[in-house]
Every structure is written in C-alpha cells, then in structure tokens.
Amino acid sequence: MKFIISSTNLLKSLQTISGVVTTSNTLPILEYFLFKTKENDLEITASDQETTMSITVTPIMMEDGGAIAIPSKILLDTLKTYHDTPLTFLTDPSTFAVEIIADNAKFKLSGQDPQDFPEIPELINPATVTVNGEILVRGISKTIFATGTDELRPEMTGVLFEFTEDKATLAATDAHKIIRYRHPDVHSSETMSFIMPKKPLNQLKNTVPSDETPVLIEYNLKNARYTFNNVVLTSTLIEGKFPNYEAVIPRDNPNILIIDRIALMTSIRRVSLFGNQSTHLIRFRISGQMISLSAEDYDFQNEASEVLSCAYDGEDIEIGFNSKFLLEMLSNIDTPNIRIETSAPNRAGVIFPETDENEVEDLLMLIMPVMI
Structure with a gap:
C-alpha cells in the first residue's frame, strides 16, 4: 500500500472519527484506525464494536491499494507536530509494518492485520x-x-x-x-x-x-x-x-409563569449555594407578579432567599424542585423568556421556551417536583 496525503487533511479527518476509538485490554485492535483504499480514495474507520465511524478522504496520490490497521494515538500525535506537509505512507502487507516519510524525516511503526478489525454491520432493507x-x-x-x-x-x-x-x-x-x-x-x-x-x-x-x-x-x-x-x-x-413519557406529561396546568430565563438561572445558582447539596431542593413561592426562591441547609445553618418579578396567571403556589436539574434544563433553552406551567405542588412542572407564533420548533421540558 502506498499513498501520499496532506498532513492537515489527514489530521482533520482522523479527529472527526477519533472520538469512537476506545482503550481495550481484550481487543487491542480497537485502538487502531483501519485504512482501506476505495478506488482512488482512502476510507478510514474507527470502531468500539458498538459504534463504527468511517470517513472518506482523497489523497494527493494513490499508487498501491490495500488495507492496514494503524495505531491511533501515535499517528495523531505525530500529525499534530506538522503543518500542511505531504506525507508518504508505505505499508508491508506481509509484516504490517508502516513507514511514513515527511520532508527529511522517516517514521516506522507496527500496524495490525486489517482482517482483525471489526466488520461494519450490514443493514438489509432498512x-x-x-x-x-x-x-x-x-x-x-x-x-x-x-x-x-x-x-x-x-x-x-x-x-x-x-x-x-x-x-x-x-x-x-x-x-x-x-x-x-x-x-x-x-x-x-x-x-x-x-x-x-x-x-x-x-x-x-x-x-x-x-x-x-x-x-x-x-x-x-x-x-x-x-x-x-x-x-x-x-x-x-x-x-x-x-x-x-407522553402519559406522564400533565395536560391541565392552570398556573402559568413567564420569567426572564437568565435572571432566573442566576438567582437559582446563587440561592442553591446555601441549600442542601444532596437534595438540591429549591422552593418556589409564586404569588401575584412575584416569585420567591429559597433554599436552606439545616446541617450547616445556611439559608437564602431572593425575590424576582415575573408575569403570573394562576393561584398562589409553593412548589419544590431540584436546582441542579432546573439549571441543566434552562441552560439548554435559547429564548430570553421561559414559561413554567404547574397545577399542584405534587405534580410535575412543565417548561417551554417563550417563542413567537411563527416558531416551528417544539421543545417541552418536564421536571418532577421535590417534596417540601
């Protein structure tokens, strides 16, 4: 097998699939990339047996076809030391030795039999x-x-x-x-x-x-x-x-809260510092157009509360949530404002991005309450 390829092109391609590579004591071949010629192109594959990822690249020159498994770490580390440099790869199909030539440098390493690499599953009539x-x-x-x-x-x-x-x-x-x-x-x-x-x-x-x-x-x-x-x-x-999951989503949520997402996240982060670090309980008390957030940790006699303005339509309610889960959810919403719908302290809360009517994307987030 002999081909010449740009170091930049090869590195970029390998980095695309390198996340699949895994360390395996029982199957060392999983720490290798499979190089395989495909007409005038080069197909490079990484696999952990559960996930297989291949990328096709076009070398500068393809002289001899074939296949070889090359160790991933040393190859990636070597490529990172070069800028855009033509690299010549030579492989020996009998010993699986790999030789890489670049400018005035020459590198030799041991490859593996490509036949040992996991096969990509065939999808019949998918x-x-x-x-x-x-x-x-x-x-x-x-x-x-x-x-x-x-x-x-x-x-x-x-x-x-x-x-x-x-x-x-x-x-x-x-x-x-x-x-x-x-x-x-x-x-x-x-x-x-x-x-x-x-x-x-x-x-x-x-x-x-x-x-x-x-x-x-x-x-x-x-x-x-x-x-x-x-x-x-x-x-x-x-x-x-x-x-x-659809059966769990409450359909009748008469209490509707609209609030600035960043302001709410900032308040949750601040108040939850003083809460129990095991339960992450934070209380929401909503009344009128105000929401009070509070948390406490009785073991250390810590407590905190903060009041934010909001737009609210519904009955006064006090409900507990896991602050860690709330922050995860709110950080995955893009809109400036969010809508939280609730019905009772023991029922799930439902969170939506507050979007205009033309928005086609539909995102729903449900969070189970924490008993106060």
Missing part, C-alpha cells in the same frame, strides 16, 4: 429518512443531557428517535425529567422509532454540520446508520421499550 443537519444537531443537543445512567434500565440511557410523515420527535428521560423535541420539517414515508445510545449521539452532535446538510438515516431492528458528506456512522441500537 427504513430510511433524510433529516436536515441543523435539526438533527439541535434535537440531540436539547435531549442528550436528560438521558439516564442506570444500566439496569438501558432503554433510558439513550434518546428515542421517532419519525412520522409530518414530524420528527426526539425524547429522553431519567425518571426525574423528560425532554421532548419536535420539528415538523422532517417527513418519513413510514412511522419509525428506535433508541440511540449516548456515545454515537455525541459523535453526531460534534461532527454533523449545523446547517442544511442532508443526513440520511437508515435503520433496522438492531442498527442505525447516518450518512452525511464524506462520513458514515453506524451504531448498535438499544433494545427495549422506551417509557410511555
């Missing part, structure tokens, strides 16, 4: 839908933080993807909060749903362009594949049934 890159990235960004960490409930450790003929829905929950993101500018010829793990979603969030780049999504019962530009990501899906 369901397909095409999503705008910006919609996909926003949907992932708005939901991924709400995924659970309980491995005994794996279906809650990922994000639910649902596609219908008139919208896309992404949802996540950890039993304390629910996030639902909807967008109508996605149309699927058939209804489809699956649960994506968190790691490949973070890869997509960091690599899919936040613009109108089309992303082809294909899936079957076990795997999903995302194709955009010169990148392909394939992921094993999470098995199991996602919780019926």
Whole structure:
C-alpha cells in the first residue's frame, strides 16, 4: 500500500472519527484506525464494536491499494507536530509494518492485520429518512443531557428517535425529567422509532454540520446508520421499550409563569449555594407578579432567599424542585423568556421556551417536583 496525503487533511479527518476509538485490554485492535483504499480514495474507520465511524478522504496520490490497521494515538500525535506537509505512507502487507516519510524525516511503526478489525454491520432493507443537519444537531443537543445512567434500565440511557410523515420527535428521560423535541420539517414515508445510545449521539452532535446538510438515516431492528458528506456512522441500537413519557406529561396546568430565563438561572445558582447539596431542593413561592426562591441547609445553618418579578396567571403556589436539574434544563433553552406551567405542588412542572407564533420548533421540558 502506498499513498501520499496532506498532513492537515489527514489530521482533520482522523479527529472527526477519533472520538469512537476506545482503550481495550481484550481487543487491542480497537485502538487502531483501519485504512482501506476505495478506488482512488482512502476510507478510514474507527470502531468500539458498538459504534463504527468511517470517513472518506482523497489523497494527493494513490499508487498501491490495500488495507492496514494503524495505531491511533501515535499517528495523531505525530500529525499534530506538522503543518500542511505531504506525507508518504508505505505499508508491508506481509509484516504490517508502516513507514511514513515527511520532508527529511522517516517514521516506522507496527500496524495490525486489517482482517482483525471489526466488520461494519450490514443493514438489509432498512427504513430510511433524510433529516436536515441543523435539526438533527439541535434535537440531540436539547435531549442528550436528560438521558439516564442506570444500566439496569438501558432503554433510558439513550434518546428515542421517532419519525412520522409530518414530524420528527426526539425524547429522553431519567425518571426525574423528560425532554421532548419536535420539528415538523422532517417527513418519513413510514412511522419509525428506535433508541440511540449516548456515545454515537455525541459523535453526531460534534461532527454533523449545523446547517442544511442532508443526513440520511437508515435503520433496522438492531442498527442505525447516518450518512452525511464524506462520513458514515453506524451504531448498535438499544433494545427495549422506551417509557410511555407522553402519559406522564400533565395536560391541565392552570398556573402559568413567564420569567426572564437568565435572571432566573442566576438567582437559582446563587440561592442553591446555601441549600442542601444532596437534595438540591429549591422552593418556589409564586404569588401575584412575584416569585420567591429559597433554599436552606439545616446541617450547616445556611439559608437564602431572593425575590424576582415575573408575569403570573394562576393561584398562589409553593412548589419544590431540584436546582441542579432546573439549571441543566434552562441552560439548554435559547429564548430570553421561559414559561413554567404547574397545577399542584405534587405534580410535575412543565417548561417551554417563550417563542413567537411563527416558531416551528417544539421543545417541552418536564421536571418532577421535590417534596417540601
């Protein structure tokens, strides 16, 4: 195998997929990149067995084809020491030795048999839908933080993807909060749903362009594949049934609070410093056009309260929330003002961005109350 490639081009390509690389004592090949010629192009792949990501690059010159697995860390570290420099790669198919030549320098390292690299799963007769890159990235960004960490409930450790003929829905929950993101500018010829793990979603969030780049999504019962530009990501899906989150969302919430998001976040951060650092309990007392936030930690005799002005329509109410969860949710909303709807101190609160009527994006955040 022999090819010449720009160090900058190669480094950028490897950094796109390097987040998939994992350290494995049982399968050292997972710490390698698979280089494989594809006509006049070079396909480079990283895999942790659950997630596989490939990128196709065009070298300056391709002389001899073939395949080789090259150790990821030393290759990345070497490329970072160069500016835009042509690099010549030579590989020996019998010993899997790799030689890299750059200007007056020469580097040798040991590769691995490409046959040992995990195979990319084939998707037979998959369901397909095409999503705008910006919609996909926003949907992932708005939901991924709400995924659970309980491995005994794996279906809650990922994000639910649902596609219908008139919208896309992404949802996540950890039993304390629910996030639902909807967008109508996605149309699927058939209804489809699956649960994506968190790691490949973070890869997509960091690599899919936040613009109108089309992303082809294909899936079957076990795997999903995302194709955009010169990148392909394939992921094993999470098995199991996602919780019926819609049944938990309260429909009748007569108490409606509208408040400046940044002012509320600043107040929560300040007041919660004096609260219990285990429960993160913060009290909301809403009356008239004022909201009082308070927290206390009896163990250290700390307490704090702060009053903010707001627009409120409803009965006076006192309700407790987890300040840590609230800050997570509010930091993932973009609008200057937010709307919080409640019905009773023992019922969930529902948070919405306060948007104009022309906004097509639909974001709902539910937070369970903490008993006062």
